[in-house]
Amino acid sequence: MNVDVVVTVAKIAVVLGLLLQVAPIMVWVERRGSAMMQDRPGPNRLGPFGLFQALADAVKFLFKEDVTPAAADKPLYLMAPALALLPAFTTSVVIPWGPNFTWDGKEYAFTVSNADTGVLLFLALASLGVYSLVMAGYASNNKFSLLGSIRASAQLISYELAMTVAVLAVIIPVGSFHLTDVVAYQRTNTWNCLLQPFGFLVFCIAAFAETNRLPFDLPEAESELVAGFHTEYSAMRFAAFFQAEYTSMAALSALGCTLFLGGWSLPWLNYEGMGWLGVALGLGTLLAKVGVCMFVFVWVRWTFPRFRYDQLMRLGWKFLLPVALLNLIAVSAMTLAGWL
Amino acid sequence: MELLVFLIFAFLAVAAALVVVAHKNPVYSTMALVFTLFSVAVLFILLGAPFIGVLQVLIYTGAIVVLFLFVIMLLNIGREDSQIAGHKAQLFFALLGAVSFGSLVILALSSLRPKVLAPLTPELVSLKALASTLFNEFLLPFEIIGLLLTVAVIGATVAARRPTAEESAATAAERSIETKEARP
Amino acid sequence: MTVPLSWYLILGAVLFAIGAVGALTRRNGISIFLSIEVMLNAANLTLIAYARQWESHAGQVVVFFVMAVAAAEAAVGLALFIAVFRQRHTIDLNRINLLRW
Numbered sequence: 363m364n365v366d367v368v369v370t371v372a373k374i375a376v377v378l379g380l381l382l383q384v385a386p387i388m389v390w391v392e393r394r395g396s397a398m399m400q401d402r403p404g405p406n407r408l409g410p411f412g413l414f415q416a417l418a419d420a421v422k423f424l425f426k427e428d429v430t431p432a433a434a435d436k437p438l439y440l441m442a443p444a445l446a447l448l449p450a451f452t453t454s455v456v457i458p459w460g461p462n463f464t465w466d467g468k469e470y471a472f473t474v475s476n477a478d479t480g481v482l483l484f485l486a487l488a489s490l491g492v493y494s495l496v497m498a499g500y501a502s503n504n505k506f507s508l509l510g511s512i513r514a515s516a517q518l519i520s521y522e523l524a525m526t527v528a529v530l531a532v533i534i535p536v537g538s539f540h541l542t543d544v545v546a547y548q549r550t551n552t553w554n555c556l557l558q559p560f561g562f563l564v565f566c567i568a569a570f571a572e573t574n575r576l577p578f579d580l581p582e583a584e585s586e587l588v589a590g591f592h593t594e595y596s597a598m599r600f601a602a603f604f605q606a607e608y609t610s611m612a613a614l615s616a617l618g619c620t621l622f623l624g625g626w627s628l629p630w631l632n633y634e635g636m637g638w639l640g641v642a643l644g645l646g647t648l649l650a651k652v653g654v655c656m657f658v659f660v661w662v663r664w665t666f667p668r669f670r671y672d673q674l675m676r677l678g679w680k681f682l683l684p685v686a687l688l689n690l691i692a693v694s695a696m697t698l699a700g701w702l
Numbered sequence: 703m704e705l706l707v708f709l710i711f712a713f714l715a716v717a718a719a720l721v722v723v724a725h726k727n728p729v730y731s732t733m734a735l736v737f738t739l740f741s742v743a744v745l746f747i748l749l750g751a752p753f754i755g756v757l758q759v760l761i762y763t764g765a766i767v768v769l770f771l772f773v774i775m776l777l778n779i780g781r782e783d784s785q786i787a788g789h790k791a792q793l794f795f796a797l798l799g800a801v802s803f804g805s806l807v808i809l810a811l812s813s814l815r816p817k818v819l820a821p822l823t824p825e826l827v828s829l830k831a832l833a834s835t836l837f838n839e840f841l842l843p844f845e846i847i848g849l850l851l852t853v854a855v856i857g858a859t860v861a862a863r864r865p866t867a868e869e870s871a872a873t874a875a876e877r878s879i880e881t882k883e884a885r886p
Numbered sequence: 887m888t889v890p891l892s893w894y895l896i897l898g899a900v901l902f903a904i905g906a907v908g909a910l911t912r913r914n915g916i917s918i919f920l921s922i923e924v925m926l927n928a929a930n931l932t933l934i935a936y937a938r939q940w941e942s943h944a945g946q947v948v949v950f951f952v953m954a955v956a957a958a959e960a961a962v963g964l965a966l967f968i969a970v971f972r973q974r975h976t977i978d979l980n981r982i983n984l985l986r987w
Contacts, residue, residue: 438733478829479756486756489764493736496771500729508775515772519765526760539829708889712897719901719924723908728916735920738901742927749894749938751946758930761953766923766960773964774916777971796910800903807899819888819938826941835943836950847954854958862965864972 365466373474377454380649384612385605386416388656395660426597431503434594438501443595443602446494450609453487456480457616458542460626460644461634471542472626472641480539484617485526488572491610492518495574495581498603499591510590513671514581517571520678521578525568527686528561531693532621535702541617545625552629555622557702560689562622564682569618571678573611575659577666580674615655616648623651707748715741728774732767739763750822753829894935901928915967915977919960926956 390405390413397404405412430439455474462469477483492515499511532554533539536547548554555562571578582590592603619625626644627633633640633647669677696702714737721734739762746755825831836844901924908921930949937945967977974982 435729438729477752478827479752482753482756482760486759486764489760489768490736492764492768493733493771496768496775497733500775512772512775515768515775519768519772522764704888708893712893715897716900716904719904722920722924723904723912728914728920731917731920735923738924739927742901742931745894745897745931746934746949748889749934751934751937751949754934754946754949757950757953761957762923762927766957769960769964770916770920773967777968777977779914779916779977793907793911796907799910800907803906804899804903808896819891821888822938823941826938826943832943832946836947839944840947840951843951847951850958851954854961858961858965861962862968 365468369465369470370474373470373472374455377457377459377474378451381451381454381609381612384656385608386420388608388611389416389419389604391657392660392663395657396664399661399664420601423598423601428597428599429594431594433503435501435503438497439594440599442494442498442501443599443606445497446491446603446606447609448494449487449489449491450606450613453484453610454613454616456484456541457613457620457648458545458625459648460641462542463638463641472644473542476540476542478539480541481529481533481544481617481621482539484613485522485529488610488614489518489522491572491606494603494606495591498595499581502591502594504594506587506589507591507593510581510587510593514574514591517574517578517580517674517678520675521568521571521682524564524678524682524686525572527683527690528564528568529621531558531561531686531690534690534693535697541620541625544621545627548624549627551702553622553624558622558689558693560685561693564686564689565618565622567677567682569614570659570662571674573607573614573659575607575611576663577669578674579668580671585668611656611659612652615652615659618655619648619651704748708745711741711744711748714738715745728779729771732771732774735770736763736767739767750826752827753832891935891939895932898928898932898935901925901931913978913980915970915979915982916964918979919963922959923956926952 393415394404394412405415408414408418430436456477458471458473460472462471464470475483495514495518496511499507499509499514502508532544535557536544538544544554551557570576574581580590581587582592584590587593592600595603626648628647633644636643693702718734718737718741722731722738725731725734739758743755743758743763746752746758905921905924905926905928909918909925912918912921930952933945933949933952937943937949970982971977976982
């Protein structure tokens with residue numbers, strides 16, 4: 363058996379194992395966090411602090427009836443939830459989860475895919491996420507769902523553009539699409555969120571829009587569109603959309619942390635040369651950062667009201683994109699001048 | 703291994719392309735196009751062009767085809783209704799042309815000895831070499847493409863623009879003035 | 887085992903032929919666009935295959951340009967379709983025949 367294959371399979375297992383934990387934990391965090399911000403107890407019956415609530419939810423999803431509307435476009439309707447999970451779980455293959463480690467005398471990077479295209483691969487796979495939303499809304503044959511998916515397609519294209527430009531601005535001074543190089547760059551300099559505050563701002567706003575979270579949850583705005591694109595879904599198919607949303611939030615948070623917040627590294631600490639302890643510490647650091655980001659997602663949800671659709675488009679095209687482009691030009695010029 | 707990947711994705715590309723062309727429902731056509739584009743992107747990567755393959759997914763499937771879907775759903779285009787005659791003849795000649803073209807190409811290729819591709823070199827796959835080709839040899843076309851995209855954005859904005867309330871009010875006012883002048 | 891060059895070229899030809907049939911026989915403007923995208927991709931595949939054959943990056947660069955042109959084409963074309971739809975409430979190209987003799 364080839365050692366490289368074993369290592370790759372092990373890395374996939376670790377990353378997949380982590381990502382599968384995100385949805386149950388986030389269900390609890392979201393519900394208890396919302397309750398905390400609204401000064402009410404929240405789910406507190408199952409286990410200490412309601413910790414087993416996610417388990418109960420999972421059981422409920424499993425035993426509910428899986429309804430397919432009679433007028434639905436069946437093939438697309440059944441395919442959409444599966445397609446939602448695909449980008450959510452595949453994007454994080456390019457994230458470096460810790461320092462390099464050695465196995466059998468050979469050094470390996472702690473990323474599943476160490477391809478040259480690095481962060482572009484993340485963006486490309488993430489851009490496929492819109493299809494499940496559009497498919498679900500169209501196939502449900504429900505006007506609210508259709509409205510939700512029309513909104514989703516326009517919103518995701520608009521904000522993807524700004525996000526891609528913000529990411530490119532990070533890549534320029536580094537000179538490599540490898541996220542391991544981005545982390546190394548931030549270890550020698552400082553974190554990119556200090557070097558490129560405007561890029562960081564654009565990335566954060568676009569990340570909320572890309573994951574359909576409040577204040578940009580127009581595709582599923584529950585006060586206007588019932589539940590938007592997933593109105594007709596129930597049981598495990600609904601749960602798949604839920605899981606996809608939380609997993610892509612985690613993946614995007616991990617990307618944001620890697621690009622702007624130093625990735626698995628902390629300033630003045632050197633995890634390299636500590637062997638497996640260093641790898642574990644790096645992984646723990648990145649997970650802690652991702653956890654903070656996930657909490658910010660919940661926090662923002664209960665802090666900002668939803669944007670109106672025209673405001674969303676205006677913000678995307680007339681504010682975020684110009685700011686991202688100006689940031690890109692400024693960063694290119696400063697890189698050329700040797701300041702970054 | 704390479705052969706297996708090629709066969710799987712070549713089959714997927716052709717099957718999906720057939721759905722694109724043959725399916726009556728434009729939403730299904732568009733979804734099938736996504737599969738074709740993705741399969742072709744995999745073949746690009748197999749041919750040692752990972753950057754182009756990823757760009758294909760990022761630009762084509764991630765942006766262009768979503769735009770198609772958006773317009774299809776916005777205009778609510780349903781199945782084609784075949785009320786207008788003359789369609790059969792078109793189909794016949796198109797199929798004839800396609801078959802003859804395809805067989806011509808296959809004939810032309812089979813007369814060549816099957817060339818076995820050289821193994822991939824790191825030079826060919828590397829992004830740096832591609833970038834230096836793009837920005838040295840092809841710098842002028844690159845700039846022209848940038849200009850083309852700018853023109854396209856402006857053109858699209860102008861073409862799809864709804865007349866503003868002021869403009870439509872102005873034309874309405876002009877009309878009313880004209881009718882008043884014409885009245886006496 | 888590696889795949890011979892001609893297989894890629896044949897695949898490109900087949901895809902191109904399929905796209906051509908679609909572009910000639912469909913009447914819905916958007917479906918014709920989709921068929922044209924298939925044809926463009928067939929051409930791209932051929933270009934990349936030859937780039938591999940001659941170990942040159944020129945083919946890849948040209949594909950990059952083709953993608954940009956396709957994006958421009960999609961933007962302008964779809965804008966035109968929206969404008970036409972506002973006037974005629976259809977994008978069936980057989981019915982948009984005002985300028986036909």
